[in-house]
Amino acid sequence: MYSLIRTVAGFFFILILFLFLKNDVHANNVYSSPYDTGSIIKTINLPAFQKDTTGKVKLLQKIIAALKFTKNARAREQQRVITIIRTVMADSMVATAADIKKLNAELSLQQNQHFDSLRALINNIIASQAKDTILPPDVEPVVPPAPVPETDVASLISKILPILQQKEKEERNSAAQQKQLQAVRALYGRPPGKIDTLRLSDTLGTTYTITLGHKADVIGIHPYWMTDKYLQYNFTALSAISFYGYTTEKDIKAKDIPPAPLNMFNLATSAGKNRMFTYYENDPTHIEELLKDEDAQFRCIDSLLPLLQQYQAEGINIWFSQLSAKRRDAFSRFVTLLANYFQHNSQQKYDIAITIPSYDEQSAYDLRTLDPLTDHFLIDFTKASGARAGGLAPMKGDARRAIEPVMSRFLNLQIAPSKFILLLSYYGTQWKKSLTGGKDVFTRYVPFSEIRNKYPADSAVIYDEDAVAAYVEEKDANGEITSEIWFDDENTLDVKYDYVLNNGLGGVAIWPLGADDGYGELWDELGYKFISIDTTFTDTIRLVPPVIATESWWTRMVKKVSHEIRTLTLLFTDPCELEAEKDRDDSFFGYVTLLFFIIALLIGFFYAYNVRMVGMEWPWRKVVLRILIAWILITTFFGIVTLFLNRDVPFGITHADSANAKSKCVTIPMLDLLLIFSIGLLLGMLIMRILIRPLLSKNDKP
Structure with missing residues (x-):
């Protein structure tokens, strides 16, 4: 239904364009393919350039509108796109053959074959043409521009359509990303071990648990100068977090000593993530002094193990930024000593990772020797190099720093791909451009947050499709490019993350966490690519509710009496144990007390009635009186039991307002309480019999 409505709307849109345009459209037949133009070059004759331009729309502005209208166009809609753009071209007053040729030439460059780059090119041409269209009042109309060859138009369309398809693919990926992230976020805070049931049929189901895992390792490196930015990290997207760092350099200043990473590690522990030190x-x-002195190496290693144990870390990453070739064997011996020390002096296994440069020019790292000693190699793509402006981690290009040739070289060493982790940077690089065509000069590293703040997502970001990198140009007042900032954003990292997953690499490491503070798109991309939702099926169960066996009234009565006998037993031995029975029903002894009280009233009425009618000579008077006294004592006993068991009584043993009932419980067993009560009663009787009764006269004695 939607496709039908869209087709009808497009038809009426084209019809209106042809019916209401004031200029004549001199267009040749529309071919089924943009390349089928025949041997004769056909042209679109543009109308004369008029002085009054207030009611007209420029060619490239209309192209932008057409692109917006057809940005989700598919291959079968190609003919409609061609017709719309041709109509726009015929109505344009600014379009020239030179404009179309220039646009074709620019779109032929690979770095411009991106939707944002296309938009920037069109906007630049619009801006330049705007200066030329402003004519003084006394200037006569200019000569109409030369006709635009249809081959140029067809070539332009053939270049635009793939860009539109690429934009459509990006939008689909964005929708899939939001759907995946929504599913992941729904599991945040899920209690561990929670079991759900999936219905297989009307009578059978299976139980399962859901956990968040990772398709590959994701190591985030938090440098000490990022201070408390870890409070904003999405630890769920990480499999491990490494604190940068620890160093034995003697000349490090006191103010540079890293703070204790305890709080960050506590958050990582609560999220179930591994903790590491760099x-x-x-x-x-200093590296030279360390590796040439074996005693210094032992002192260094002796300081590492207590550090890991103090913070309950699971591993360490060794990052020597400048290792010389003459210390190749010494470095291998250092790692060997470290691995053996960890193995023999601790019951826990500690992971060892080594950060190595993307291009080991001096062959300072013996990877084959280090392979059995380490768990991962972090390939460092965070250092700027070269004489031309470019990204830190291009996909193709320079064999010393591009991901594909670098990893091809490492994988040829016959080391498992899962051991290699790409160390990518959240820093961009700023390069000063040479105006004379000489070397570009690297000036500084720029955090992603600074780039995004200065150049928002809707600004003219240019993409180098070959290097898979983004860059922005900084120009002076004359429009000359003075510098470029190259960086990775969510679009370029998407391709590099796919490369890691498709080639079975160990994962990625991010340097440094916190460089994107305030922006969440890089976290979203990281979670979308690497977080997996793992479902574990545990058992098959019957969905039919279990049959509850009915019990006879005698069985229920026996269970009830047994339960209350246990309650009385605990009252006489350890009343505080009753608090363990959170769902205990205390109404039973209340009803018993009420029943005994009613019977006591009936016995009392019976006794009083006979004494009144018969007098003191009633022969059953003493027997009934003794029964009444005994019954009152029993009723009192059950009343005390009811009060002790009632949670609403402030002085009850199991009072509901107790924050810690076990610690505040009155630990006087009922047997001790009755014993105290009986002793008090006997003492009262003795005092009455020995001290008070002799003082009474015969007439006062009852």
């Missing part, structure tokens, strides 16, 4: 050395001189 042991870094940036000073080549």
Whole structure:
């Protein structure tokens, strides 16, 4: 139904364009393919350029509108796109053959074959043409521009359509990403071990548990200068977090000593993530002193194990930024000593990772020797190099720093792909451009948050499709490009994450966490690509409710009496144990007390009636009186039991307002209480008999 409505609307749109355009459209036959133009070059004759342009729309503005109208166009709608753009071209007053040729030439460049790049190119041409269309009042109309060859129009359309299809694919991926993230977020805070049931049929079901896992390792590196930015991290997207760092450099200043990572590790622990330390050395001189002195290595290793144990970390990442070739064997021996020390001096197994440069120019790392000693190699793509502006981690290009040739070289060492982790940066690089065609100069690293703040997502970001990198151009007042900022965003990282997953690599490491503070798109991309929803089926169960066996009244009565006898037993031995029975019903002894009280009233009325009618000579008077006294004592006993068991009584043993009933419970057994009561009663009787009764005269004695 939707397709029918869309087709009808498009038909009427084209019909209106042809019926109401004031200029004549001189167009040739529309071919079924943009490339089927025949041997004769056909042209679209544009109308004369008029001085009054207030009621007209420029060519490229109309192209933008057409692109918006057809941005979700599919291959079968190609003919409609061609017709719309041709109509727009025929009505344009600004379009020239030079414009179309320029646009074709720019779209032929691979870095411009992106929707945002196309939009930027069109906007630039519009801006340049706007200057030329403003004519003084006394200037005569210019000569009409030369006709635009239809081959150029067809070529332009053939370049635009793939860009539209790419934009459509990006929109589909964005919708899939939001759907995946919505499913993941729905599991946040889910109690561990929660069991759900899936219905298989009317009578059978299966129980299962759902947990969040990872398709590959995701290691986030938090440097100490990011301070408390870890409070904004999405720990669910990470499989491990590494604190940068620890160093033995002697000249490090006191103010630079990293703070204790305890709070960050506590958050990681509550999220079930591994904790690591990054042991870094940036000073080549200090690295040299460490590796040439075996005693220094032992002192260093002795300081690492207590550090891991203190913070309950599971591993360490060794990151020596400048390792020389002459210390190749010494570094391998250092890692060997570290692995053996961890193995023999701790019952826990600690992971060891080594960060190595993407291009080991001096062959300082013996990977085949280090392979059995380590768990992962982090391939460092965070250092700027080269003489031309570019991204830190291009997919193709320079064999020393592009991901594909670098990883091809590492994988040829016959080391398992799962051991290699790409260390990618959330920093961009700023390059000063040479105006004379010389070398570009790297100036600084730029955090992603600064780039996004200065250049929002709707600004003219250009994409290099070959390097899979984004960049923005900074220009001076004359429009000359003075510098470029190259960086990775969610679109470029999407391709690189796919490369990791498709090639079975160990995962990615992010340097540094916190560089995107304030923006969530990189976290969303990380979670979308690597978080997996793992479902574990545990058992098959019957969905028919269990048959509850009916019990006879005698069985229920026996169970009830047995329960209340146990309650009385606990009252006489350890009343506080009654608090363990949270669902206990205390009404039974209340009803018993009420029944005994009614019987006591009846016995009392019976006794009083006979004494009044017969007098003191009633022969059953003493017997009934003794029964009445005994009954009153029994009623009192059950009344006390009811009060003790009632949670609404403030002085009850199991009072409901107790924050900790077990610790505040009165620990006087009922047997002790009755014993105290009986002793008090006997003492009262003795005092009455020995001290008070002799003082009474015969007439006062009862």
